[in-house]
Amino acid sequence: MEKIKMTTPLVEMDGDEMTRILWKMIKDELILPFVDLKTEYYDLGLPKRDETRDQITVEAAEATKKYGVAVKCATITPNAQRMDEYKLHEMWKSPNGTIRSLLDGTVFRAPITIPSIKPAVRNWEKPITIARHAYGDVYKSVEIRVNEPGTAKMVFDGKDGQKEEVIIHEFKGPGVLQGMHNTDKSIRSFAHACFKFAIDTKQDLWFSTKDTISKKYDGTFRKIFEEVYEEYRAKFEELGLEFFYTLIDDAVARVIRSKGGYIWACKNYDGDVMSDMVSTAFGSLAMMTSVLVSPDGKYEYEAAHGTVTRHYYKYLKGEDTSTNPMATIFAWSGALRKRGEMDSLPELVNYAEQLEAACYETLNAGIVTKDLAGLMEGVTPTVVNSEGFMKAIRERLDARMK
Numbered sequence: 001m002e003k004i005k006m007t008t009p010l011v012e013m014d015g016d017e018m019t020r021i022l023w024k025m026i027k028d029e030l031i032l033p034f035v036d037l038k039t040e041y042y043d044l045g046l047p048k049r050d051e052t053r054d055q056i057t058v059e060a061a062e063a064t065k066k067y068g069v070a071v072k073c074a075t076i077t078p079n080a081q082r083m084d085e086y087k088l089h090e091m092w093k094s095p096n097g098t099i100r101s102l103l104d105g106t107v108f109r110a111p112i113t114i115p116s117i118k119p120a121v122r123n124w125e126k127p128i129t130i131a132r133h134a135y136g137d138v139y140k141s142v143e144i145r146v147n148e149p150g151t152a153k154m155v156f157d158g159k160d161g162q163k164e165e166v167i168i169h170e171f172k173g174p175g176v177l178q179g180m181h182n183t184d185k186s187i188r189s190f191a192h193a194c195f196k197f198a199i200d201t202k203q204d205l206w207f208s209t210k211d212t213i214s215k216k217y218d219g220t221f222r223k224i225f226e227e228v229y230e231e232y233r234a235k236f237e238e239l240g241l242e243f244f245y246t247l248i249d250d251a252v253a254r255v256i257r258s259k260g261g262y263i264w265a266c267k268n269y270d271g272d273v274m275s276d277m278v279s280t281a282f283g284s285l286a287m288m289t290s291v292l293v294s295p296d297g298k299y300e301y302e303a304a305h306g307t308v309t310r311h312y313y314k315y316l317k318g319e320d321t322s323t324n325p326m327a328t329i330f331a332w333s334g335a336l337r338k339r340g341e342m343d344s345l346p347e348l349v350n351y352a353e354q355l356e357a358a359c360y361e362t363l364n365a366g367i368v369t370k371d372l373a374g375l376m377e378g379v380t381p382t383v384v385n386s387e388g389f390m391k392a393i394r395e396r397l398d399a400r401m402k
């Protein structure tokens with residue numbers, strides 16, 4: 001069989017620990033036999049980040065801007081214990097944070113669902129994708145602990161003359177204060193990424209805030225989304241898609257009663273909390289995909305989970321591991337499909353479809369990694385190890401690619 005050709009390289013970001021092991025297995029077993037893989041390789045494994053003083057992360061993000069599509073393996077975000085373990089020069093920042101800020105991107109998380117793993121919410125039939133605004137609000141807030149009576153004020157001192165001062169509260173005794181902000185630029189980028197991704201995946205877009213209570217702050221989010229929507233309205237109408245704004249509390253009620261199958265755009269805090277709720281309700285972290293989309297349409301695909309450290313230590317001791325590669329495989333298929341669409345390579349798009357179909361077929365046959373065994377209903381699962389799971393997918397992919 002002739003291998004499928006690529007024209008533009010995919011930006012490949014390698015990572016750490018167990019996911020680095022899976023990364024190589026996925027490439028060797030599931031991709032390289034079928035695709036004449038063209039990647040620009042960046043090793044974001046912690047040793048290389050330390051050796052390059054984290055420049056490699058910046059270069060990988062720049063390459064993503066240049067080529068438009070990247071696939072990333074999970075990486076360690078160093079903490080004190082990792083400083084010791086890897087003898088690091090510095091406690092390098094989270095690569096995901098660095099890449100996200102360089103691409104000014106929004107993260108979309110969606111679960112991979114199969115019929116035998118039922119979501120905790122019984123009426124959910126399709127995945128719910130959460131888009132979380134990843135800048136500002138309480139995550140960039142300043143706080144004061146008030147110990148005595150006094151006046152709290154908010155002051156704005158504009159460079160061109162806007163001067164505003166409002167009283168927040170006349171404290172009669174101890175209390176707390178918090179000041180937070182966001183910028184039109186960041187909200188607008190978030191809105192563009194959401195509308196683009198909705199069109200891309202042909203799903204309705206829901207957006208929720210609390211603008212009845214927060215008339216200026218949340219009101220600005222709503223107003224910007226409504227303005228930006230006008231740029232996408234024609235395309236939405238052509239595709240029969242809906243942009244739907246509602247209050248956050250109404251959204252929560254509607255999400256629980258819904259069948260799923262849409263994107264729910266959330267402010268930073270709502271997205272943090274709701275994405276954990278929605279992903280837990282869908283089943284397993286190992287089945288959660290994640291894609292970073294920039295406002296100018298650059299894509300970085302990855303799994304939502306981390307490097308699965310506990311399994312890696314077992315692997316190092318030579319023990320058997322049963323680590324679920326689904327989200328990492330779907331990061332690859334997502335990136336290859338996107339590359340295929342951008343470069344008009346129908347064979348590459350088809351390969352990505354077949355790879356995902358082979359994964360679904362494997363799971364639907366009851367062949368699973370340990371994490372999924374307890375979640376399945378109506379199927380007697382056969383638990384296999386990491387290699388066994390890859391092989392089971394490979395057999396089905398071979399049959400499909402014939």
Ligand code: NAP
Binds near residue numbers: 285311369
């Ligand atoms: P984790 O790697 O997501 O793993 C937490 C636990 O979830 C695992 O111990 C395992 O449970 C289960 N799990 C996660 N993915 C799985 C998979 N594919 N197959 C089977 N089980 C899976 O989170 P963590 O242990 O908190 O973090 C480990 C490292 O990852 C940290 O250094 C952190 O900085 C990094 N991290 C990176 C990213 C990223 O790059 N996007 C995201 C999060 C964390 P059992 O042990 O019970 O089997």
Ligand code: MG
Binds near residue numbers: 272273276
């Ligand atoms: Mg959270």
